[in-house]
Amino acid sequence: MEKRFKIWVYREGEKPLVHGGPLNNIYGIEGQFLDEMEQGNSPFAASHPDEAHMFLLPISVAYIINYVYRPLVTYSRDELHRLVRDYVGVVADKHPYWNRSTGYLRSRS
Numbered sequence: 001m002e003k004r005f006k007i008w009v010y011r012e013g014e015k016p017l018v019h020g021g022p023l024n025n026i027y028g029i030e031g032q033f034l035d036e037m038e039q040g041n042s043p044f045a046a047s048h049p050d051e052a053h054m055f056l057l058p059i060s061v062a063y064i065i066n067y068v069y070r071p072l073v074t075y076s077r078d079e080l081h082r083l084v085r086d087y088v089g090v091v092a093d094k095h096p097y098w099n100r101s102t103g104y105l106r107s108r109s
Helices: 028-039 061-068 078-094
Strands: 007-009 054-056
Touching: 007 028, 028 061, 061 078
Parallel strands: 007 054
Antiparallel strands: none
């Protein structure tokens, strides 16, 4: 599977909310995964979207909580929903690969 399965990482957006994550706390695995995928250090990283089986939105939930919800004044998820919806909108408008299957799983040769 490691030789064939590939993931394309969208390049849109800026740090700190996307393209990074914590590397040294309880959420460090999130940051490590995003870092390895974006640096091309993972055997799963696709070099071109045509070879990808999966597409990754490099959003750091840990950083969103840290930068958007600090200081914590509400437990509402509205800000999180709006931020993710806006990011998905940017990616979907800019990239032909976004939802290229129109919701249907198709087999690949």
